[in-house]
Each structure stands twice: as structure tokens, then as C-alpha cells.
Amino acid sequence: TQLLEQSPQFLSIQEGENLTVYCNSSSVFSSLQWYRQEPGEGPVLLVTVVTGGEVKKLKRLTFQFGDARKDSSLHITAAQPGDTGLYLCAGARTGTASKLTFGTGTRLQVTL
Amino acid sequence: DAGVIQSPRHEVTEMGQEVTLRCKPISGHNSLFWYRQTMMRGLELLIYFNNNVPIDDSGMPEDRFSAKMPNASFSTLKIQPSEPRDSAVYFCASSLEVYNSPLHFGNGTRLTVT
Numbered sequence: 001t002q003l004l005e006q007s008p009q010f011l012s013i014q015e016g017e018n019l020t021v022y023c024n025s026s027s028v029f030s031s032l033q034w035y036r037q038e039p040g041e042g043p044v045l046l047v048t049v050v051t052g053g054e055v056k057k058l059k060r061l062t063f064q065f066g067d068a069r070k071d072s073s074l075h076i077t078a079a080q081p082g083d084t085g086l087y088l089c090a091g092a093r094t095g096t097a098s099k100l101t102f103g104t105g106t107r108l109q110v111t112l
Numbered sequence: 113d114a115g116v117i118q119s120p121r122h123e124v125t126e127m128g129q130e131v132t133l134r135c136k137p138i139s140g141h142n143s144l145f146w147y148r149q150t151m152m153r154g155l156e157l158l159i160y161f162n163n164n165v166p167i168d169d170s171g172m173p174e175d176r177f178s179a180k181m182p183n184a185s186f187s188t189l190k191i192q193p194s195e196p197r198d199s200a201v202y203f204c205a206s207s208l209e210v211y212n213s214p215l216h217f218g219n220g221t222r223l224t225v226t
Contacts, residue, residue, distance in 0.1 A: 031212050042116070042203050042217025043155070050212065088155065092212070100215065102155040 003027050004091055004103035012109045021074040021106045022090035027058055030092050032065055032072045033100070037086040079110045116141055116218035118204050124224045130192040133221045136185055137206030145215065146189050148202040155203070161187065162209055194225045 007022045023032070031050045035043035045055035047056050051071060056063045060083075062075040072089055089103040117136040125131055137144045145160040159169040161181045169179070176195070181187040191198055201222050205215040 007221070033212075033214060035215075041219050042205070043215070045214035047215065048212050090215075100157075104154050 003101050004089055005077060006087075006089060006103040006106045008106060009104065009108050010109075014112070015080055015110055015112050016078050017110075019076050019079060019108070021076075021087055021108070023072045023074075023091075023103050025070050027091070027093075028069050030069070032069075033090045033092070034063055034072070035088045035090060037088060038084075043086075043088055062110055076108075079108075081110050081112060082112050084108060114205055116206050116216050118202075118218035118221050119146045119214060120221055121219065122224075124226065125194055126226055127195055128193045130190065130197075131194045131223060131225075133189040133202050133204075133223070135187045135189070135204030137187070137204070138216055139185065140209055141206035141216070142184070143207045143209045144181060144187050145205040145207075146187070147217075149203060149220070158189070175202060176179075191223075196224075196225045199223055199225050200221045 004023055004025045011019060013019055031048055033048045034046045036046055037043040045057055047063045049056055049063055052067045052069045054065045060077045064073050076083055087106045089101045093102050116138055119134045141155045143162050146158040148156050148158055148218045149155045156171055158171045159179045160167055164181045164184055177191055181190045203217050203220045205217045207215050
């Protein structure tokens with residue numbers, strides 16, 4: 001059972017465009033993490049959001065945790081080719097990684 | 113720190129053969145995880161250890177899969193006998209068992225069973 005659904009599954013955009021990736025669930029999570037995975041490598045943590053409604057910014061990336069802690073979004077402003085990769089959200093039922101559930105993933109390609 | 117180290121990076125084997133994947137976690141991390149990633153099913157947790165003890169192996173597909181962690185710096189995932197449907201990328205990850213600690217992944221082992 002996939003508890004975290006991400007949309008869109010695939011996204012191909014041109015450099016300079018903005019985009020938003022969504023991560024949705026019917027379950028409540030104590031925290032939510034976003035990872036980016038590049039070809040041939042393992043996922044790497046981008047951010048952790050903990051509080052409902054929390055917004056975190058990482059350069060051109062803005063992450064938001066839903067008020068009810070069931071969903072999250074990732075917004076990228078002025079995408080660059082270096083943003084290309086697989087974006088994964090992961091929800092924690094408790095505070096520890098042992099209960100982390102990964103989303104279905106969004107594969108982003110940014111072209112020149 | 114060198115990060116989580118997995119070997120081999122690629123493994124090609126014939127159906128029925130035994131396959132052993134290896135992992136060295138980050139020093140000081142007390143939790144270790146084995147994940148499998150496929151296009152169809154995404155990233156799935158197979159098993160995780162805490163302080164070298166297997167805590168949850170409910171994700172292990174069947175008895176052909178087994179995992180061990182003989183000490184804090186080494187773990188193996190074994191498939192015997194292997195089948196073509198086991199073809200996937202297998203990731204090992206480690207973390208501290210503390211609040212909101214992230215997972216640190218290795219670069220994976222790409223397994224192809226023909």
C-alpha cells in the first residue's frame with residue numbers, strides 16, 4: 001500500500017520555468033522529508049519539515065508542510081538543469097527514520 | 113566521512129545463483145536499512161536493524177531473502193536462489209536513531225538476474 005502519492009510523476013520543463021511538486025496522503029505524519037536522487041546515486045536529504053503550515057526555503061526551492069500534516073509541496077523557482085533528478089517525499093509516523101514511508105517520486109528533467 | 117559504502121556497484125547473475133550485497137554504514141550510526149528500488153514499486157523498505165539487531169523484516173519479499181548485521185560496521189543482504197524478478201537497485205542506508213535524523217544512502221547495487 002502506497003501511503004504517499006506524488007504528482008506529477010514526470011515533469012519536463014525548460015530552464016527558467018517554475019514548477020510545483022505535490023506529496024499527498026490520507027495519513028498524518030509527525031514530520032516529512034524531501035530527498036533528491038540523481039542517476040546512479042542514492043537519495044540525498046534536502047529538507048525536513050515538522051510543524052503544520054511550516055515553510056522552509058533552500059535557495060530556489062520552497063517546501064511547505066500542510067496545516068494538517070498530511071501533505072506537502074515543493075516549489076522550484078527558475079529551474080536549472082542542475083535541478084534534474086528524482087524528487088522523493090518521505091513521511092515519518094514517529095520522529096525516527098525507522099518509520100519513514102517514501103512517496104512514489106517525481107522525475108524532473110530541466111532542459112536548456 | 114566516506115558515507116555509506118556498498119559493494120558491488122553492479123551485479124549480473126543467472127537465475128538460481130546466490131547473490132550477496134554488502135554495506136558499510138557511517139561510523140556512529142546505530143540504524144541500518146536495506147531498501148529496494150524499482151520503476152514499478154519505487155523505494156521499498158526490506159529490513160532495518162537497530163544496534164545490529166533486526167527490528168522489522170516485514171518488507172523482505174520471501175524466504176529467499178536474508179540479511180545479517182554481525183557488527184556495527186557491516187551488513188549483508190543475501191538472495192538465494194535469485195530470480196529475474198529480483199532485478200532492481202538495492203540501497204543500504206544508515207542513520208542515528210534520534211528525532212528527525214535523516215537517512216544517509218549509499219550509491220546502491222544494481223542487480224540484474226538473467
